Amino acid sequence: MATRIVHLAQFGKRLGTRAEGKRARAFLEEALAALPEGSVLTADLSGIEVLSGSFADEAIGRFVARLVADDLPYRHFLVRTPTADLVEDLDVKLAQRKLAVLAVVGAGTEWLVLGRVPPYLAEVLAWVIAHGETTSQDLVRGLGISLQNATTRLAKLVRLRLVRVVQGSRPMGGIQRQFYPLTSFNERS
Structure with missing residues (x-):
């Protein structure tokens, strides 16, 4: 199983707008499409101070919706976050879309499901x-x-x-x- 980690902090430390989210989503889609079937793409949120609901919905909510719709078959996605607090808005946005993502928290010993x-x-x-x-x-x-x-x-x-x-x-x-x-x-x- 191939894995790739992408750092969303490359889009800024304070991610708040849909325009930023759209750029990040395009990056995530390109990164996942380049991976072979059976692969896992991890979005690492370390270095990010603020992850707004607008950015989270545009970048990750829409990306996961496309993934679940089978546009990128046999590929997977998860989020790595330094704290559960950072992904609270993402959790809400995924729940509104009736989607879910696995999140690895902290040093990798804890996990939680974001969304519904x-x-x-x-x-x-x-x-x-x-x-x-x-x-x-x-x-x-x-x-x-x-x-x-x-x-x-x-x-x-x-x-x-x-x-x-x-x-x-x-x-x-x-x-x-x-x-x-x-x-x-x-x-x-």
């Missing part, structure tokens, strides 16, 4: 992140849900681009889908 994700999907996302990988059968055993619910929930997370899927063959025949988080989280005690 129902609790039942948040539970499955937390499972995938905690275990590093999963299958529908793992969720059946681990969460006590039906196979149909497990499969549906994982498919929704894939459509939202909150997890990635790798398809392979099972030894006994058929297709096996493994689901992975977009990044690993270094748990520290």
Whole structure:
């Protein structure tokens, strides 16, 4: 899996206008399109002091809407932020659009979902992140849900681009889908 980190501070320390957001969105779209399928683009917000709702909606909200609409298939996006406070306006704008993005907070040991994700999907996302990988059968055993619910929930997370899927063959025949988080989280005690 290829990854690329882009630093949005190149657009300024105080990002507040839609015009700035439009330039940043074009940059994000170009960067993601250049990556091979299965890749993850990370927008690093370090060095940014202010991220306004107007900029966040124009740059990231519209970008994620295009991503989820499948304009850039099999590619993923996440945000790295020094603090959760910095992305509060982005969280609101994504929720208004009924979208979601995974955010890595601080040193990479914490994560949160920005935007809107129902609790039942948040539970499955937390499972995938905690275990590093999963299958529908793992969720059946681990969460006590039906196979149909497990499969549906994982498919929704894939459509939202909150997890990635790798398809392979099972030894006994058929297709096996493994689901992975977009990044690993270094748990520290």
